[in-house]
Each structure stands twice: as C-alpha cells, then as structure tokens.
Amino acid sequence: MDKQQMTDLIVTAKAKRGLTWEKMGEDLGMSPVWLASACLGMNGAPPEKAMAITEYLGLDQGVARALEAFPTKIWDQTVPTDPLIYRFYEIAGVYGTTLKEVIQEKFGDGIMSAIDFTMEVDKQEDPKGDRVVVTMNGKFLPYKHW
Amino acid sequence: MDKQQMTDLIVTAKAKRGLTWEKMGEDLGMSPVWLASACLGMNGAPPEKAMAITEYLGLDQGVARALEAFPTKIWDQTVPTDPLIYRFYEIAGVYGTTLKEVIQEKFGDGIMSAIDFTMEVDKQEDPKGDRVVVTMNGKFLPYKHW
Amino acid sequence: MDKQQMTDLIVTAKAKRGLTWEKMGEDLGMSPVWLASACLGMNGAPPEKAMAITEYLGLDQGVARALEAFPTKIWDQTVPTDPLIYRFYEIAGVYGTTLKEVIQEKFGDGIMSAIDFTMEVDKQEDPKGDRVVVTMNGKFLPYKHW
Amino acid sequence: MDKQQMTDLIVTAKAKRGLTWEKMGEDLGMSPVWLASACLGMNGAPPEKAMAITEYLGLDQGVARALEAFPTKIWDQTVPTDPLIYRFYEIAGVYGTTLKEVIQEKFGDGIMSAIDFTMEVDKQEDPKGDRVVVTMNGKFLPYKHW
Amino acid sequence: MDKQQMTDLIVTAKAKRGLTWEKMGEDLGMSPVWLASACLGMNGAPPEKAMAITEYLGLDQGVARALEAFPTKIWDQTVPTDPLIYRFYEIAGVYGTTLKEVIQEKFGDGIMSAIDFTMEVDKQEDPKGDRVVVTMNGKFLPYKHW
Amino acid sequence: MDKQQMTDLIVTAKAKRGLTWEKMGEDLGMSPVWLASACLGMNGAPPEKAMAITEYLGLDQGVARALEAFPTKIWDQTVPTDPLIYRFYEIAGVYGTTLKEVIQEKFGDGIMSAIDFTMEVDKQEDPKGDRVVVTMNGKFLPYKHW
Amino acid sequence: MDKQQMTDLIVTAKAKRGLTWEKMGEDLGMSPVWLASACLGMNGAPPEKAMAITEYLGLDQGVARALEAFPTKIWDQTVPTDPLIYRFYEIAGVYGTTLKEVIQEKFGDGIMSAIDFTMEVDKQEDPKGDRVVVTMNGKFLPYKHW
Amino acid sequence: MDKQQMTDLIVTAKAKRGLTWEKMGEDLGMSPVWLASACLGMNGAPPEKAMAITEYLGLDQGVARALEAFPTKIWDQTVPTDPLIYRFYEIAGVYGTTLKEVIQEKFGDGIMSAIDFTMEVDKQEDPKGDRVVVTMNGKFLPYKHW
Amino acid sequence: MDKQQMTDLIVTAKAKRGLTWEKMGEDLGMSPVWLASACLGMNGAPPEKAMAITEYLGLDQGVARALEAFPTKIWDQTVPTDPLIYRFYEIAGVYGTTLKEVIQEKFGDGIMSAIDFTMEVDKQEDPKGDRVVVTMNGKFLPYKHW
Amino acid sequence: MDKQQMTDLIVTAKAKRGLTWEKMGEDLGMSPVWLASACLGMNGAPPEKAMAITEYLGLDQGVARALEAFPTKIWDQTVPTDPLIYRFYEIAGVYGTTLKEVIQEKFGDGIMSAIDFTMEVDKQEDPKGDRVVVTMNGKFLPYKHW
DSSP states (O other), X not given: OOHHHHHHHHHHXXXXXXXXXXXXXXXXXXXXXXXXXXXXTSSOOOHHHHHHHHHHHTOOHHHHHHXXXXXXXXXXXXXXXXXXXXXXXXXXXXXXXXXXXHHHHHHOSEEEEEEEEEEEEEEEOOTTOOEEEEEEEEEEEEXXXX | OOHHHHHHHHHHHHHHTTOOHHHHHHHHTSOHHHHHHHXXXXXXXXXXXXXXXXXXXXXXXXXXXXXXXXXXXOOSOSSOOSHHHHHHXXXXXXXXHHHHHHHHHHHOXXXXXXXXXXXXXXXXXXXXXXXXXXXXXXXXXXXXXX | OOHHHHHHHHHHHXXXXXXXXXXXXXXXXXXXXXXXXXXXXXXXXXXXXXXHHHHHHTOOHHHHHHHHSOOOOOOSOSSOOSHHHHHHHHHHHHHHHHHHHHHHHHHOXXXXXXXXXXXXXXXXXXXXXXXXXXXXXXXXXXOOOO | OOHHHHHHHHHHXXXXXXXXXXXXXXXXXXXXXXXXXXXXXXXXXXXXXXXXXXXXXXXXXXXXXHHHSOOOOOOSOSXXXXXXXXXXXXXXXXXXXXXXXXXXXXXXXXXXXXXXEEEEEEEEOOTTOOEEEEEEEEEEEEOOOO | OOHHHHHHHHHHHHHHTTOOHHHHHHHHTSOHHHHHHHHTTSSOOOHHHHHHHHXXXXXXXXXXXXXXXXXXXXXXXXXXXXXXXXHHHHHHHHHHHHHHHHHHHHHOSEXXXXXXXXXXXXXXXXXXXXXXXXXXXEEEEEOOOO | OOHHHHHHHHHHHHHHTTOOHXXXXXXXXXXXXXHHHHHTTSSOOOHXXXXXXXXXXXXXXXXXXXXXXXXXXXXXXXXXXXXXXXXXXXXXXXXXXXXXXXXXXXXXXXXXXXXXXXXXXXXEOOTTOOEEEEEEEEEEEEOOOO | OOHHHHHHHHHHHHHHTTOOXXXXXXXXXXXXXXXXXXXXXXXXXXXXXXXXXXXXXXOOHHHHHHHHSOOOOOOSOSSOOSHHHHHHHHHHHHHHHHHHHHXXXXXXXXXXXXXXXXXXXXXXXXXXXXXXXXXXXEEEEEOOOO | OOHHHHHHHHHHHHHHTTOOHHHHHHHHTSOHHHHXXXXXXXXXXXXXXXXXXXXXHTOOHHHHHHXXXXXXXXXXXXXXXSHHHHHHHXXXXXXXXXXXXXXXXXXXXXXXXXXXXXXXXXXXXOTXXXXXXXXEEEEXXXXXXX | OOHXXXXXXXXXXXXXXXXXXXXXXXXXXXXXXXXXXXHXXXXXXXXXXXXXXXXXXXXXXXXXXXXXXXXXXXXXXXXXXXXXXXXXXXXXXXXXXXXXXXXXXXXXXXXXXXXXXXXXXXXXXXTTOOEEEEEEEEEEEEOOOO | XXXXXXXXXXXXXXXXXXXXXXXXXXXXXXXXXXXXXXXXXXXOOOXXXXXXXXXXXXXXXHHHHHHHSOOOOOOSOSSXXXXXXXXXXXXXXXXXHHHHHHHHHXXXXXXXXXXEEEXXXXXXXXXXXXXXXXXXXXXXXXXXXX
8 A cells, every 4th residue: 555545545534534633633642734744645654653543543554554654755846836835935935045044043054954843733813814823843953064 | 226235234234243133133123034034135124114224233224225125036946955945945845735734624725825924933942952943924815716 | 526527527517508607607696717717626616606516517416525625726837838828927927027016016015815816807899809808806915024 | 228227217217206107107198007017128119108208207318219129028937936926927827727718718719919918907995905906908819720 | 539539530540541631631621731730639620620621531520529629739848859840949949039130120019920820831842852841921919008 | 259249239230220131131132031140140151241241231350250150059048938939939839740740741751950941031911910921941851761 | 559569569579589689780781779769769660671670570560550650759858867878968068069169160050960860889899898889970961041 | 267268268379370179189199079178178188288288379377277177067058059069969869768778788787988988070071961970989887786 | 577566576575574675685695775776676687686686585587587677767856855865965966066176186087987886874873863874985987088 | 255255265275285175184183075065165164163274274364254154055057967966966866765765774764964964085996996985974863753
C-alpha cells in the first residue's frame, strides 16, 4: 500500500464517521496539523501513533505500515496555484528578506529549521471577520565555522 | 529617491546608532517585523509612521516620502536559494495541502489573506537549542458565490 | 466522485437538454459565470445551490456532494496557450502596472481581492463587430501596518 | 528619449502638480486607464493626444515624440509577484476555462481581442469595504475557416 | 468522442483511402492547411463543413460533432523540439523585431491577427532544391486609444 | 562598434531623413525585410551591400564593418511578450503540427530551412480592414539516411 | 503500430538474436548510428531500408510501415540528465561560441545543417583508456541576403 | 584583467593582423579549436602556451596571466538561440538516445568524457555544397562498482 | 522486466527478509551505497554481482538481467523537493564556487569525475546529536589542451 | 564594503602573497574549505576569525566587518553549468534517492543538516590518476511529531 492509497482510505473513513482533524487530534492527543500532514502522506508516523490512528478509524495494519513509511516529500508546482497555498508562497516572497533580518538579529547567523519544526493553526474570532493564526516553531540552527 | 536608496540610508543610520529592529520597534511602538519590511521596501508606511521613523533615525524628508510610496513587491528568485528563506518555501511545499485541509475545515471554503495580515517573530529559549516562533495572522476570506 | 467526473456528468446532461450556462443561470437565479466555474470544478457550491443544480439537471446526490467539495485550484500551464485564455494573461502583462497605478490612486495601498470577487460576461452588439464585456468586481483589501 | 525616460519625466511632473490619472483624464478627455498605460510606456499615443498630454504637463516635444513611439510591450516576470498584479494572473488561471465556456457560448468559436480593447476602473462604495470594478471591453474575433 | 479520437479516426480513414490533405482539400473545396488543422483538432469546423468531411471519408456523425466542437488549443512544449516546427519558432525569434518594424511601418501601431487569419503552403520547384512557400494572411488590428 | 551601436546610428539616420524600410529597400534594391533585419543586427550584410547602405545613409565605414560582422542571434524571451511578435509564436504553436503534416505530405520527410530562407511582408487592402501578408520561402531540406 | 511499439519489437528481436547495431549495420549496409536512430524512432526509413531491416529481424510489415513513418522528434528534458547525453549538451555549451568562430571563419556566415547530416561513432583503442570518436558531417548552409 | 577583457584584446589584435584561428593554430602548433576556446575564455592555457599566444600577438603579460586562469564555464541560455549553436543542441536532443545505444554497445556502461576531450573542425569540399566535419574525441569513462 | 519492476521486486524481497542495505552490503561484499543505487536502478551491475544479489534475495534470472542493464539516469525535478535530497542540492549551490577554488588549487584545472566515482555514508555518534558523514571519492580529470 | 568587494580584496592580497587556501588554513588554524567559503562570501566569520584573516593578509577593518556580515546565499543558475560544479549537481540527481535510502535506514526519518555542517577536500594520490575526496559531515535532524 502506498501513501496515496493510505490517504484515500483514511479520508474516506474520516468522512464516513463525520470526523474533523480537530476532533481526531483531540481524541488521539496529537496536533491536528501534524495528524493531517501524516494522513496526507507528508510526514511519517512513529509505530504507536500509526497504530492509534488506524485503530481509531477502524482501518487495518496495512494502513499503519503505510503511515510509518518515511515519505518522499514531492510537490509538483514550483509556484503553487491554489490561492490558499499561494498566499504562503507570497508571504515567503514578500517577507523573506524581513524574516532573515529579524531572525538573524535575534539569533545570530543561522536559520529556522523546517525539520525540527512544529506548526499550529488557530481561529481568532473577530467581528470584522475571523482570522487565521498560524504559529510556526522551528529550532534555530546556527551556521558552523570549522 | 527610490526604495533601494531609502533602504541603504536607513540601514546605515541604524548600524551607526547600534540599533536593532527590536529596539526600534519598541521605541516607535511598531512591530519589528512590519518596521523591517517597510524599511526594506516591501511595505509602505502611512505618513505619520514614515515621519516617526525618519525623525527617530535623524534622516530627512526624502526618506519619509520614499517610505510612504506604495511598493511594487518583486522577488527575483522563483525558488529562493538563501537557506533561511528557502525553509519557508519548503514549509509552503511540504505543509501546503495540510494547511488547506486544516484551515478550510475550521473556516469553510476560502483562504487566509496575505494582505490583511500581520506577523511576529519570537525567541523561545530552550536548553536543547533556542527556537524561532513565527506567528502569522491573516483575515479569513471566504469565496463568494453569486 | 471527483470534480472531473462531476464535470463530465454535468456537461453531458447540459448538452443532452440543449441548455446554455446563460439559460441555466437565469432559471436557477445564479450568475452564468459562477455557475460555469462551479460546474467546471473551480469553485465550490453551497449545499442548497449544489442541490438546485443537480435537481435541475436530473443528476444524483453524488454530483451535489462533488459540487460542494472545496476545490484545489490547479492550472497546468504557467503561460496559457489557448488564445482566448492567453489574451487575459496578456492583459495582466500589458496592463498590470497600469492597473496598479490606477487602483492604488483611487483606493490607497492595497489590492483587489480575487476571492471576495464576482465576474460577469456580457455581449455588446456593435455593427463593426460585437464586443465582449467582462466586468470584474473585487473587494479592495488595504495592506495592514502593525 | 526612450520610453523609460519619458515615464520618469511625466511621473515627476504629475507629482509636482499634485495630479492624479483620474484628474488628468478628466481634464484631457481621455480614459485614466489608457492615459496611465500610455504614460507608463505600454501604449503609443496618437500625435494630437501626445501633444495634449505634454502641453498639459508643461513638458517638451521630446516627451511627445516618445509618447507617439510604438512601444515594444515587454514584461519580465512570467508569473508576476506584486500581489495586486498577481491577482489578475490568478483570475486568468482560476477563471480561464470558465471565460472560454461563457464567451464562446455567447459568441461562437473565437476570442476577445486584447488589441481592439478598452478597460475602465471604477470604485464602488460599500459599507463592508469598497469594491474595485474593472470593466474590460474587447472586440469579439471569430476564427476563420478557409 | 473527443478531438483525439476524432483525429485517429480521420487519419486512419484518410490513410486507408490513400488520400492527401491536398486532394481532400481540392475535392471538398477547402484549403488543405485549414482542413488539416481542423482534422488535427486545432480548429473547429462549421456544421456544413464538418458534415462534408465526414461524409467524404465515410465516417459517422460522432466525428462530425467532434469536428464542430470549439477546440482548446494547447501545446505542451514551450520551445518545440521537432526540427520542422522549431524552425518556425526560430523565425519568430530571429525575425520578430524585424516583423514588428516592417509591419508597423506599413500599417501603424497594431498587430497581425492570428485569429482572423489564413495560411497556405505551396511548393516552388527549383533545380537547386525545391522550396517551401508559406503564406500567412492576417487582419491588421490597430491598438485603440480611449 | 558593436551591432547595438550600429543599429542606433542607422535608426537615427533613417529617422532624420524621414525614410522607411520600404523606401530604402526600393532605392537600394534590397528587400525591406532583409534590410531591416540586417540593420537591426539579426543578419550580416555582404561587403557591397553594407557599403551601399552606409553610403545611402551618409554613415561611415565603421557602420559598414559592423553590418558585415556575422551576428550571434540571441533573443531573451523564450516566449515573446510583445503582442505582434507573440502572434507568430502562437501560429507556430497552433499550426505547428499542421505545417508538419502539410509540408511533409508535399515534400517528404524533411524541413523548411530557416537559413536558406527569405521573407516578404505585404499589405492587402480590404474594406473590412487591411490585411498583413507574410510570405516565407525556405529551401526544403530532406533528412539523410546513411 | 506507433514508433514506441515498433522500437520495443525491434529491440526485443535484436536481443533475442544477440545482435549489435554494429553487426546489423554491417550486414545491412547501413551506418549503425543511422540504423539505431531509425529503430529508436528518431529517423524515418525509406521503404526499401524499412523492408530490409524488418526482413533481417524476422518482423512483419507493420514494423516496416512504422519505420517508414515520418517521426515527430520530441525530447522531454530541456537539459538532459543522463550523464552520457548531458556531456553532449555540455559540449554545446562550453564549445558553442568556439564552434561558431571556427566554422564561420572557414565557411562564412551560415550554419552546419543538422538535417543534411550524418554521424559516425568509432572506438579508438588507447592503453591509457579507449577513446570515443564521434564524427559529425553536416552540409554548410549560408545565410541568404535578398 | 578578467577573461572578457582578455578576449577583447586578443580578438582586436587578431583582426588587426588579419589572422585566422586556422593560421594562428598552424603557426603556434595548436589546434584552432582549442586555441579559439582558450582565447574566448572557455579553456585555460598552460603557461608556455599562454606565453606563446601573447608573444605571437604582441600582447603583454597580463593577457598571458588571464589565459592561464582556470575559467568558470558559464553559458546563459539553457537552450541556445543562435542557429549555429542550436543545431548542436538539436543533435544532442535528436541523437542523444542513439549515441547512448551505440557508445555503450561498443564500450560498455560508461560515458564519453567532455573533459579528457579534444575536437577538430574540418571543411569537406563538395560540389553540392561544402560540408562541415566536426570530430569529437573523448576518453571513455566506465562507471565504477564498489 | 524494466528497472522499475526490478526495484519493486528487490525492495519487497528485502523488506520480507527484514534486511538493510548495510547488512546486504556486508554479506555480499559490496558497498551499501552502490548496492542501493544499483537496486534502485541508477547503476548497472556486472553479471556476477547481479547474480549474487538475486541469489541472495531468492529472486529469478529476470531480475539479474534487469540489474545488468545499463540504466538511463533520469530525474524529474530540476530542483529536488524532498528535504533530504534538497540539502545536497543546497550544498552544491552554497559550496560550488568554494569546491571549485579548493579542488583546482590542489589539482590544477580540471574536475572531480562523477563517473569514476565512489561514495560512502557513515554514522558518527555524537552526544549532541549523531552526524551523517558522506565521503565522495572521484578521479581527478584534468582538462586537455591540444 | 559589500561581500563582492571584500572577496576582490582578499583574492588579490592572497595572489600577491602567493598563498593557497591550504596554506592559509594551516597558518590560521581554519579549514581551507570553510576559509574559502567565508572569503568568497558564502559564509559569515565570527569576529575573532574575521580579524585573524584580515591581519594575516594585511587588510583593513572594513574587510573584517564584511567578513562578519551574515551573507545572503544566492546562486544564479538553477542548474550550474561549470563542469566541476555540475558534477556535484549530477551526484545529487543520480544518488539522491540512494542517499535517502541509506541515510534514513541508518538514522531514521530525518535529514542531514546543511547548516550544522562541515566539509573537507583531500587529495588521494593514485598512480592511475589522483582522486578527489570530499567529506561532508552534517548533523542528523529527525523529523518531529507533535
């Protein structure tokens, strides 16, 4: 079973049970963002989490094995076209040099890891229109000199 | 005076005074991220803020005018090469479909605005290595039907 | 049922009944442009509209479910080749800086939303050759400072 | 004098006089959109209009000559990055197939000309946020068979 | 039946009858170039021509319907690799600025339409090697000012 | 003197004398298309023609030397953006496979040379709008087998 | 039968018989390079050669027909990745301007044809490591002036 | 002195003396192809050859130093546009898989080196049109297994 | 059997036996890196190694034949997206000019072969986090002059 | 002083003193690879190292300041063309999936850091041709689950 088949089975089971990533994350004690990324095949799950997810959804061992597999992270569009995803590309473009200035001022020469990394998405209610709050948290990695 | 000349003057004045974006933001009552983006020419400043920034740095009216100008936001590299900036591109690639799932589950069919948008960068101290915390906050914009 | 299968079923039913988007839009009280975009899979339909469209065409619930699904908006050609579509790309290229000048002069620093957005297409009869009139209507979104 | 120098002189004179494209268009009896596109170098002006524009701004004959020159229309970015301009690219991407369906249904097999073409930008006031209205008007060109 | 299936049926029928585009065009009173482009799916045929073509080849109504359909004109290679086709790309590259100079000198600011357009291919016999003569004929479209 | 400087001198002299490529070609006994391409630097001129052109325009030997130089033919835009030039790119895209069919049917397996090649541009007056007629004439080159 | 199926049949028959292109070329009186290119679908074969090849390999008439078909020469990778093929791309890049200098010095302004063209590959034994000798032979085509 | 300045000085001196690469190569005992590539900055020259070249042309030590420098081999166009150079790109595309077949059949799994490599250009006189003969000679490098 | 089918069979057999590339390499006397690259289809195996691998895994002769086949090395992504692979692309970008300086200083004008090449991957244990050690070993190839 | 000016001064001083990166690294107690990368502007130097380098070369404080600056790491060529650098790109392409297999087998799901990273270049003498040995050493970063 490859990651695509795994995702299809999980998404179908989730829809049939009327679940959300939010609800699943809460019940399973996992972040909804990480959970979704693992179920969409963009992160691998450690065995106990893979088992918990598949048992929760009533899916079999094959799905757990596929969840555990280390994914090859591929995206086809150099510039994403879906408007929701493009806006994150736009933020990287518009604010890239700003992030470099501000992060390196605070931490020194180095980067924010995208691997030793977590992310949360929250809803901030607002009478003028609700707001999406995305919090990224990555380890600072200083450049070496040797 | 164009934005590039403006940035050069501001960065020089800031360095001469030993300032940081953090300190400047605090003194001026502005977010360091927004302040840096305006000074790097990727955001325009309203007149009173442009004035405050230039007075604070002892720069002349020409700089204030350039800060007020509405910028044309251009980046040359479709895929950024600087590692710090690339990691944000990578996050958009790896987590793009996840963000779509989680945001649209919470808010319905629509996107997070990158225009009605703010961002903060914080340092989270950690004995295993400090962590960079980036918080993005954008208005949810639902798609119309008509 | 995915969006592609949905589109095939709708287009077939529409052709069998000899309908146009114009006629369907009129009968259903929807804009022909929005209606076509939803049926082609580039917009999601709210449940009551999805139901109305499928009942009107004598299609089943599966099509309604597919119409409701939030679409991932993907186009394969960075530069479109079909001449009708290319001309809109050309307009964005030739008139992009002009639109920026004129819109920002009228509204301040910000953009026209392509999400909180509607569009109409009309025919203007003209003895020297009929004319296509495309009217785009998008909310102005001012940039934030924070 | 090339188009770039011409634009610089016009934009400087316009700013010194505190003019807008709107005001200039009204005074000169020209559409502000066309006027801006000619002054930005993306359209050529017929001699009498070139003369009127330069006299109005107090500029010399060299500017008029440059306005008359037939421009070579070049844009550097295959995918524009400025958010205001990108949104028009996005509209061409998201609604391209829809425009093809709706226009060809109304007019037959052919395209909307981007040459025999005019465009207007209007402001529609709205308590929930003003709206940008862009109206494109292009001659329908049917494909030939021979 | 889509355009690809239509092309396969036409090409097979044409080969079985030992026909050429030349001969077919002569018998049907159509230009061989237009006829080939319609049969290859890059132009739509008006109903009476679609009918004439299919009757001539002994094909059924489904092929006629497919010939009538308005094609979406897509080509996959930004730079074509087949040497015959590449040479036309090369001509556009080498002679593009020349064509602009010469056409606009003769006609004013505008373009040659590729829609209100016809093309012929002829053979010019020559003892030093026969020559291909391609004649393009497109309506001149002047730019508007408004 | 490089080709760019040569072009600038020729274009200036031509404008000062109020000449057209048409008129120059007639007076010099050269095709206006070839003449323009040589003066724009996309073709080299044999010494006697280079001499005739420069004498005609009252330019010096340096210009003649530059006209004689074998040009390196470079164009910067893989897909040209100027609408007049783009339409020729579009013709290569839309009609590429058709040209392959029709030319190879007439001549066998091979190509039309873009080197052993001439081109003319004519104006065909038409009450419904004048028409641009471009005639390309290239030697047929058959593929070898060996 | 398309070219891909033809190639599969030929390659299989060749392997079963333990043949090489070298041996086949010698037996059939054809250059191994041309023979391989025709069998791989990148050149068309005249009928008598197509017949000879298929009879030699014990294949049927369908294969001969496919060998005769005029190929559309397509390669998918703008920059080839296979190291053997890339090296030829590298030679075109590193030595392109050199070849232009040396060929045009010897022949005048023009090019080496890649159509009226033959190529041979030989092995030059060498105790320090055998050497590959590739000999390209193309007709010189002078640019026209007209 | 960088390679570009070096090339300019060499090319000027060569033209003033009415030399050809052919003649220079003969006099200096170097291949005209290698000599041209070194003088165009795409190969470095060993000190004694750099000295010989500069003395022959009456140029100073700075040119010799620049000739010795190890070049960074850069070409700007992924797909070359000059027709002479493009044809070599086309050969790599059309005959790439053929070269792979024929070379690996003769030599085993490996490649022809483009580094341990020499090339010659010859003229083959022919009443039907002279022919360009390019001979490439590269060491065969077998892949390792370890 | 093509390389993809071969890889699928090998990977399945390896997983069923609970093997690692490390263990297999040790048992077979081959480098795990080379072994993995051959089994993934990016290197060909000499017959005796192909036989040893398939016997070890209990696979049939067809797999051995596929292992022996000379691979066409293709990768689809010009810029790889998987983070592990991207980091090697990043190293080539960040350190490319440095490697050129240091290697050519040590060896003279030439390159490190990627064909006459071996590579090892080792684990260096470290209390602050284990480290990956990749050792590349390629023959130095000096440029020729001729 | 920007990084480019800094590099020019350092390279000139290094050449005048007849130094190598090897010798400089040894004298300064720094790795020649890191030292070269800092001097070429692709790494920042901590103040004491920046001071040591400039004193060693007899350069002033401005150079030290430029060495300390955090660099923006930019490379222009998506696919590098210089053969020495391209070979590292080729290794990433050919061996990318192999490195993923072997590293993740040894370390689990994660990557080798290119930031917490060092590299050495060594010469391995060999009668059949000296060999370049490049040793990369990067911290393993495991993916998080949260």
